[in-house]
Amino acid sequence: MKMKKGKIRNFLKSMKIQLVLLCILIGALSGLIVRVGILKSYEKRAVSVKNIEILSQAKILANQIADADYLHDMSSEAITAQLEQLSQFYDGRVMIIDAAFRIIKDTYDLDTNKIIISEEVIKSFDGKGKEISNYDAQNHYIEMTVPLVETEEETEQQRVSGILLVSVSTDEIETNLEYLRSRALILQTAELLLLFAVGVGISIRMTKPLKRMAKSLDELRNGYGETDGTLMITDYTETIEVSEKLNKLYARMKMLDDSRQEFVSNVSHELKTPLTSMKVLADSLNGQEDVPVELYREFMQDIGNEIERETKIINDLLSLVKMDKSASDLNITSVNINEMLEQILKRLRPIAGGQHIELVLESFRPVTAEIDEVKLTLAITNLIENGIKYNKQEGWVHISLNADHQYFYVKVEDCGIGIPKDSIEHIYERFYRVDKSHSREIGGTGLGLAITRNAILMHRGAIKVFSTEGEGTVFTVRIPLNYIA
Ligand SMILES: Nc1ncnc2c1ncn2[C@@H]1O[C@H](COP(=O)(O)OP(=O)(O)OP(=O)(O)O)[C@@H](O)[C@H]1O
Ligand SMILES: [Mg+2]
Known part of the structure; x- marks a missing residue:
């Protein structure tokens, strides 16, 4: 029985640990999903906002460049100033490339007059006036190409005569992401701690009725006398059901025990009665001197009857025990x-x-x-x-x-x-x-x-x-x- 008690304790303990672990696991998983989800959608949104903003600026500028024929005559100071402004404002680099893939203007002044053949540039020339934008998450920049479209006077046909290439840094988005990541980590740690506490609380609350039930069972086990024999743990429907079943079982055990005790006391009483009679008869014969033979005979006859009676009881008991089996x-x-x-x-x-x-x-x-x-x-x-x-x-x-x-x-x-x-x-x-x-x-x-x-x-x-x-x-x-x- 001691082992059983230990088993119940161990069961409750492992149930508690499992509940706490479950809480932490659910918390950690949900936290991770939320964190990754929020950071990803922030990044997407921030990049898209920046993209739209720069693209609209670049398009306006590209129109102005095309209108002023800046590709052939770079004397317009207004456009030069705007190019510089765009480059400085967005912490980026602006280049103008002509139809021969030559860089005719670079706000960094590094690659002027060099030839640039990149995928985007080629695509932009082919793209019939379409803008192309790329976000490089690893190196933190957005690169976009806006075609400079000219309309030929005679044929009124449009053609791409050059490209405005803008690349801006997204370091600012990355800084914000870093900040959000560290914040989320702090919040997640706090959440896990809270969930641990909640898990411990819930597990204690959930196992409490079972613990009480185990304790009551222990008391029952230690003897019927110590408790009134009723167990009622009303916390859950299940515990009420188990309590009722155990009470019925207990009542049956008690009834069996009572009837066994009654049977044993009846048996000993019944077996003792003929023996007592025989003892009285024998004592009275022994206590008298010169007992007449007739009295001897009469008493011996009575003793014989008592022996017969005792034999009948024993035989009956034996038949009963056999049938009980x-x-x-x-x-x-x-x-x-x-x-x-x-x-x-x-x-x-x-x-x-x-x-x-x-x-x-x-x-x-x-x-x-x-x-x-x-x-x-x-x-x-x-x-x-x-x-x-x-x-x-x-x-x-x-x-x-x-x-x-x-x-x-x-x-x-x-x-x-x-x-x-x-x-x-x-x-x-x-x-x-x-x-x-x-x-x-x-x-x-x-x-x-x-x-x-x-x-x-x-x-x-x-x-x-x-x-x-x-x-x-x-x-x-x-x-x-x-x-x-
Ligand atoms: N046919 C009957 N008419 C009246 N009372 C009866 C009858 N049968 C049983 N009883 C009553 O029921 C009791 C129990 O009967 P049971 O046969 O178990 O015991 P018993 O006859 O007293 O003893 P045993 O049969 O063990 O020698 C009897 O003592 C008697 O009081
Ligand atoms: Mg009978």
Whole structure:
């Protein structure tokens, strides 16, 4: 049992740890998803805003460049100033490339007059006036090409005569991202700590009722006396259900324990009574001198009767214990029930005759059934014996046998003293006798009906009693014709 207690504790402990881990895991995962999601969408949005802003500036400038024919005549100071302004304002580099891929203007003044052949530039010339924009997340810059479109005067056809190439740094977005990342990390750590605390709280709250239940069970285990035997943990529907089930189990255990104790005390009392009588008889013989032989004989006769009584009790107890064990002890054979009843009556007739009681057997049909003959003989004998014992002078006991396709029925009816209403429910209890003093005269231990009922139940049968005080009693027994294992 100690091990079981440990097991419950370990179970609760591991349940707590699992709950806390689950909370932390859920927190960490959700935090990660939110963090990555927010940072990514911030970056996307910031880049797109910057892109639109620069593109609109670059487009205006590209129009002005095209209008002023800046590609061929770079004397316009206004445009030069605007190019510088754009470059400085966005911390970037602005280049103008002509149709021969030559850099004719570079705000960094590094690559002027050099030839540039990059994918974007080629695409831009091919792109029929389309702008191209690229974001390089690794090196933190946006590069865009805006075509410089000229309209030929004679043909009125448009053609790309050059390209405005703007590349601006996105370091500012990266700085913001860094800041957000560090903030998110702090928040996430705080969230995890909070979730850990919440997890611990929840696990304690959730396991508390189970802990209490384990404690109550422990108290129950330590003996019935220490608690009133009721357990009620009302925190969850499940704990209420378990509590109710355990209470029922406990009540049944207590009932079994009580009946065992009562049985043991009854047995010892019943076994002691004949011994006490014998001791009194023997003592009184030993205490007297010159006891007449007749008195000796009389007392020895009484002692013999007591020994007989003691033997009967022990035999009855042994039959009961045997039947308590299991149905597998049944010795099932096919038995002619009519003959079996006749045999029983043959044995009981002398006893009935001694009390002037008429025994009548009425068989409605021949019956053969699969039964344990010894046990069922004992059961029916007890019923007929009772009919004789608890009868009136010149009374009768009628026994009838009938059957249908499934069962056979034995009815034992007498015109005896009957059983009081409030005693009926007790008559199958071991050692129960309606009128102890009267029964003692008649003789009996109160085990007969307990044995009878056990034997019938072992055959999957049923027994019923109807009785009216002062008028008589009817016992009906129903047994399956074929033994049901
Ligand atoms: N046919 C009956 N008529 C009236 N009372 C009965 C009848 N059968 C049983 N009883 C009552 O039920 C009690 C229990 O019967 P049961 O056969 O178990 O015990 P018993 O006859 O007293 O003793 P045992 O059968 O062990 O020798 C009897 O003592 C008696 O009071
Ligand atoms: Mg009896």
